[in-house]
Amino acid sequence: MIFFSSIALRRLRGRTILAAPLLALAVSACFSADHRLYELRLTGEIDVAPGFPAAGRVHVEVHHQSRGDGPLLERPLGLIDAFELPALGPVDHLVTVPIDEGEGLVVYAWLDLDGDGLLCAPGAAPEPSAAVEFPDQEFLNEGAHQLDFALTLSAPCIGPERALDAS
Amino acid sequence: MTLLASLSLALCAALALSQETAAEEPAAVEAASGVSKPGRWLTNVSAGYPWWSARLQLGLPRGLSPLLEVNTALGRRWRPAVGLATLWVSRPHLRIGGEALFGWLLQGGDLYRVGPNVELRLRLAVPLRRAVPYVVLGSQHTLLSERFTTEREGGSTTRQIRLGGEWMGWASLGLIVAATPRLGIDFGVDLTGADSLRAPSIPGAHFGLVFGDYRRQRP
Amino acid sequence: MRRLCLLPLVFALTCAESQPYGVEIDGEQIPVIDMHLHPGDWDSIPPETRSYLTERFPFPFKLNAAKLAAGILSPSGIVEELDAAGIHAGVLFAVYAPRTVGIATNELVIRGVGQYPRRLLGLASLRVDRWATDSASQLARLEAALSKEGMIGIKLAHAHMHFRMDDPAYFGIYELAGRLGKAVYLHTGSSPFPGTSREPAYTDPTYLEPAIAAYPQTIFILGHLGYDFANRQPGALEACLELARRYPNVYLEPSALGSEGSDPDGENFKKTFERIKESGVIDRVIYGSDGPQSPGFVATYLERTVAAMQAAGYTADEVRAVLSGNFVRVFGREWLIQ
Numbered sequence: 208m209i210f211f212s213s214i215a216l217r218r219l220r221g222r223t224i225l226a227a228p229l230l231a232l233a234v235s236a237c238f239s240a241d242h243r244l245y246e247l248r249l250t251g252e253i254d255v256a257p258g259f260p261a262a263g264r265v266h267v268e269v270h271h272q273s274r275g276d277g278p279l280l281e282r283p284l285g286l287i288d289a290f291e292l293p294a295l296g297p298v299d300h301l302v303t304v305p306i307d308e309g310e311g312l313v314v315y316a317w318l319d320l321d322g323d324g325l326l327c328a329p330g331a332a333p334e335p336s337a338a339v340e341f342p343d344q345e346f347l348n349e350g351a352h353q354l355d356f357a358l359t360l361s362a363p364c365i366g367p368e369r370a371l372d373a374s
Numbered sequence: 375m376t377l378l379a380s381l382s383l384a385l386c387a388a389l390a391l392s393q394e395t396a397a398e399e400p401a402a403v404e405a406a407s408g409v410s411k412p413g414r415w416l417t418n419v420s421a422g423y424p425w426w427s428a429r430l431q432l433g434l435p436r437g438l439s440p441l442l443e444v445n446t447a448l449g450r451r452w453r454p455a456v457g458l459a460t461l462w463v464s465r466p467h468l469r470i471g472g473e474a475l476f477g478w479l480l481q482g483g484d485l486y487r488v489g490p491n492v493e494l495r496l497r498l499a500v501p502l503r504r505a506v507p508y509v510v511l512g513s514q515h516t517l518l519s520e521r522f523t524t525e526r527e528g529g530s531t532t533r534q535i536r537l538g539g540e541w542m543g544w545a546s547l548g549l550i551v552a553a554t555p556r557l558g559i560d561f562g563v564d565l566t567g568a569d570s571l572r573a574p575s576i577p578g579a580h581f582g583l584v585f586g587d588y589r590r591q592r593p
Numbered sequence: 594m595r596r597l598c599l600l601p602l603v604f605a606l607t608c609a610e611s612q613p614y615g616v617e618i619d620g621e622q623i624p625v626i627d628m629h630l631h632p633g634d635w636d637s638i639p640p641e642t643r644s645y646l647t648e649r650f651p652f653p654f655k656l657n658a659a660k661l662a663a664g665i666l667s668p669s670g671i672v673e674e675l676d677a678a679g680i681h682a683g684v685l686f687a688v689y690a691p692r693t694v695g696i697a698t699n700e701l702v703i704r705g706v707g708q709y710p711r712r713l714l715g716l717a718s719l720r721v722d723r724w725a726t727d728s729a730s731q732l733a734r735l736e737a738a739l740s741k742e743g744m745i746g747i748k749l750a751h752a753h754m755h756f757r758m759d760d761p762a763y764f765g766i767y768e769l770a771g772r773l774g775k776a777v778y779l780h781t782g783s784s785p786f787p788g789t790s791r792e793p794a795y796t797d798p799t800y801l802e803p804a805i806a807a808y809p810q811t812i813f814i815l816g817h818l819g820y821d822f823a824n825r826q827p828g829a830l831e832a833c834l835e836l837a838r839r840y841p842n843v844y845l846e847p848s849a850l851g852s853e854g855s856d857p858d859g860e861n862f863k864k865t866f867e868r869i870k871e872s873g874v875i876d877r878v879i880y881g882s883d884g885p886q887s888p889g890f891v892a893t894y895l896e897r898t899v900a901a902m903q904a905a906g907y908t909a910d911e912v913r914a915v916l917s918g919n920f921v922r923v924f925g926r927e928w929l930i931q
Contacts, residue, residue: 237519238535239487244524275691279637282691282722284755285788303524325792327759329799352527366757366794372725424653450656484640484647484658568652575652 245304247346248353253316254295256361259335263320265292265360268367269302272311272340284367285309295360312341315367318360326364333363338370399501401586402550402558404431406499406506407469408459409439410586418560420582424448425564427580437461443475447566451481453491453514469499479516479540487540491516506550508562514542543567550584558584614679615930616899616916618909624930625895625916627675627683629778629816629848629881631697632705633666635659638695641787650887665885668705672712674885678892681917682711682929684745684881686778687718687738690753693788699738706743714926715741716748716778721756721763732765739775745924746770746814750780751795758800767804771811776923778846779813782820782828791823799832805840812842812923814879818865820850827861830868837874844923845874847915849883851897852890859901866905875907878915879923 249269255261267290274285287309288302295318304312317326317336327334337360346354362373404410405418410433418429427445434440437460444454455477463470473495481487492515499508518538525531548562560582566575615624635643635658647658654661664670668685675683687702688694702715717738719731738744747770751758758779770777781798783791794800798815805813815836819829837843849855851862869875880898884891902912921927 237488238521239489239518239538240520242520242522244522246524246527248527275639279696280639280691284722285692301527326794328793329759329802350529352525352529364757364759366755366760368722368755368757369724369760369762424656447653448656451653481656483656484643485655566652568655576654578653 271309
């Protein structure tokens with residue numbers, strides 16, 4: 208009885224060992240795409256440098272620090288989320304980061320002084336912007352799901368592509 | 375030598391080699407109609423552009439034929455399937471039947487997609503003395519899914535599945551010639567309409583061999 | 594005896610009349626130069642854009658898009674398209690837009706031009722994505738590329754490359770262009786490709802005015818006439834026409850907006866050419882298609898352009914100006930159409 212049981216157990220174990228890769232194969236053959244997302248609460252403060260008016264809506268963009276693979280296609284930035292705040296001040300926003308699409312995080316913001324929804328439209332007064340960046344380790348490894356930042360809008364008419372250099 | 379010339383030569387050779395059909399139907403008819411007589415089996419293997427396929431069908435009572443099929447387009451889109459075929463009209467010179475298949479789509483490349491696949495087919499065959507012209511219309515539906523795994527703020531993990539679908543319609547217009555009672559030669563033109571016909575499709579063609587069981591009817 | 598029988602065949606083949614190049618307008622054969630063509634490498638296109646393009650290929654080509662693209666995007670494939678369209682010469686574009694449409698290097702373009710020196714010219718480009726650290730080296734590489742035979746200008750696409758049209762940090766590109774006597778082609782208007790910017794600062798040619806005014810010795814070619822490809826509307830056409838009226842260093846290029854996908858019934862295209870004529874800037878329009886896109890596109894786009902010009906009442910001389918005359922006036926190289 209024990210002999211047959213052990214044979215049965217070995218067969219079962221063998222089937223289990225075989226079943227694991229088969230199951231993985233079956234699961235991978237079920238989905239056309241698999242996305243991994245990480246919820247991150249962004250908290251902090253956005254203010255403006257002296258010399259700029261302090262009234263107006265704040266446009267905020269959250270980007271990956273970099274995306275793409277290989278020496279040709281690897282590039283900075285990649286938009287994850289965009290939202291608006293009614294004014295300068297505290298920020299508390301939940302963003303869902305697709306962690307397989309890029310690395311790191313950049314928070315960029317600009318102050319819409321004239322309320323036209325455009326950063327420095329032709330003929331408009333200069334509107335300040337700024338950005339801050341975070342490598343993956345600062346918000347992913349901890350598993351804390353929170354990232355605190357402070358941003359002072361100081362560079363006039365700079366898009367996200369140059370805001371890190373100008374900040 | 376052009377494709378058309380090759381096909382014409384093969385057709386002539388098949389006709390020259392074909393024998394008088396006996397009272398029982400040759401495999402060519404069962405291949406074109408999609409249903410085998412009870413107790414009989416049949417295989418149909420074809421190659422062409424872009425479709426290659428292999429099919430095994432068995433004959434059961436009540437005019438049913440379970441079938442096993444795998445087809446591929448350019449070796450990049452694969453669809454193994456099992457199914458059931460039946461005949462609704464069975465006259466000496468007219469067969470109308472239907473098939474339902476269930477399978478799995480596996481497509482690689484830049485349009486990677488996998489998922490369960492259901493297909494419905496309509497077959498029309500016109501058995502003549504040695505040749506069986508046929509038309510097949512197929513409607514394939516694949517369920518596509520994307521999985522979203524989210525690590526939530528509170529530490530929990532949630533999973534969501536977003537469902538989508540792909541439709542492919544196709545038609546084959548062909549001719550199976552009975553070279554012998556057991557052996558047939560299949561030629562056809564294939565038209566495929568992919569993704570709701572949004573993008574145009576290039577017509578294709580195939581050449582196949584049919585081989586099946588045959589028993590001469592006692593007089 | 595067998596050789597005598599072959600003579601009629603040889604005679605027929607050698608004496609067969611080959612199709613002349615160019616388009617026939619009012620009995621006149623008008624030469625054509627297509628100034629907007631894209632060579633490429635499928636693997637240098639981001640995955641999202643590859644999926645976007647592949648969806649548009651016919652079945653079963655979409656199952657192996659890389660193979661189809663390799664043929665169409667090669668210099669030899671492009672020259673075949675020019676031959677089929679009866680076009681004398683074309684201009685290959687280098688592209689450095691890793692976030693959107695991908696990369697076609699200056700070296701790829703220079704090689705293509707070198708392969709077909711009497712049929713192909715090239716526009717060079719540069720990466721702008723790490724400008725603070727790399728601008729000097731990128732400008733040096735651009736200047737080196739422009740020194741090669743057949744490289745006649747610079748290609749920029751702010752919506753694809755994600756840099757503002759009015760940002761003075763990038764004006765060194767226009768300074769270089771003016772100093773070397775090379776025109777600058779700029780994509781204007783929105784783009785249907787994934788990841789492109791739709792903000793006005795990256796698409797509206799009005800934002801280019803500071804640069805146009807600051808560099809009067811630099812020729813700015815406003816590509817696509819500001820067309821809104823996302824919504825299939827004329828978009829910033831009036832802004833382009835206004836800039837052409839006010840600045841002698843502004844030229845216009847009508848590629849892609851008249852395709853079947855962008856303007857199915859051709860009405861926008863006809864109205865565009867009407868407005869160009871009304872604005873008195875026909876002498877600034879340089880023909881381009883934005884091909885090859887798919888087999889036959891280069892020829893079809895030329896047909897649609899000629900049809901739109903004829904519907905808008907263009908004379909043969911005006912058609913000639915658009916299809917090749919203005920190109921030769923800006924870039925020289927009249928031997929291309931002789």
